[in-house]
Amino acid sequence: MSGRRRTIFFLVMLLAVLVLLTGQVRGEDRRSLGPLGTGVLTALAPLQTVMARVADSLSRSWQLYTEIGRLRVENARLREEVQRLTREVTRLRETAQAARRLETLLAFKLQTPYRVVAARVVGRDPASWFATIVVDRGSADGVVRNSAVVTAEGAVGRVIETTPFTARVLLLSDPRSAVGVILQHSREIGVVEGNGQGDLQIKYLSRASAVPPGDIVITSGQGGVFPRGIVVGRLQTLHAAASGAVFREGTVRAAVDLGRLEEVLILLPEGGPRH
């Protein structure tokens, strides 16, 4: 095509487009397809539909892929959060249990006529030869030797040595421990001693006594350590007296779980300030 023809051809097309554009702009909707335009779009519609479906499918796959990555990160974060919350729950449960124990101790402390100080168990005899515990109250708090140690459930033992800030307590289950007791219903008197194996024995019961099993054993107040009326335990078994023996013996189940002490109350001597 010669240069002149090309220019004329271009100018003709340009004019046609300008006419078309002017007609469109002046129209009501500013867009008028006409039958040819409508036909072209109709013919292209199936292709557009297929391509759109392919694009939608790819888009969904991509979203799924990115979602998996995001979910993986979210999963790891949530697992960590679960572990953190589990630790928190465990800690809170522990705190709640301690609160319940302390609440019980406080209730006992408020209703007892004695001067008491609460103490936390901070140590046990590591060799387990002796049934002793160490608590975090000492002479600075008014604790003296032979102070009675109790919990809300019952008697625990007595203080055998003190430092300014700690005290060692001899538990009832220690062989060296002996507490004067009385059986609540039968009113028989006896002595409860530890047998060194975590159990309590009651001795010096009258041979002729008719003691029902399960009778509650309480302190008699004799001996100068425990005041009268503190629960020691419950009579479990009563052995038959040996031939010629004057007294009978039995086993007592301690009211307090001496192996799981965490907080105790120490009864202080009269005359000092109430804690």
Added chain:
Amino acid sequence: MAFLVAGLLLLTELVHSVWLVRVPVWGQIPDPAIPLIIAISFRRPDWGPVVGLGVGLLQDLLFGGSLGLFALSKLIVGHGAGVLGRTVLVDQPLLPWIVTALATVLQQVILVIVLAVTDLLPVSFGAFGQPLLAQVGLNLLAVWPAFAATRLLLRAPRAAGPRERFHVI
């Protein structure tokens, strides 16, 4: 051969209107028709205006604007590319990218003028800022595939002078 080129242009515009519109980059959608028109016009300069007009009308149909809007701008781009194809040595390595960038700017200028004169859409000088830069950048990404596809379809180059070679792409 003309049918193949028409098919390529049709496919390009379908991809443009269905797929590329779903993935805007920097708020802009690439227009692969511009480098394609330029590539065809470099190889077949007489086809430039016709190809530009045809692609422009197709875009007007598919994009929902007034017929003739993109047809006008693409017609001018195609004609200009054809003139370049006849008068300029096309073996310059950077020529396709330079012409594509200039064509993108030219199209934007034409569109803004037409829209302002006809009051079809509100326009502002902001259209020449970051959006235009983004549009140019995206169109440049389509240069290599457009010229490669054209070389495949239009294997026999036009009657060329001794100094013209199409080893650019």
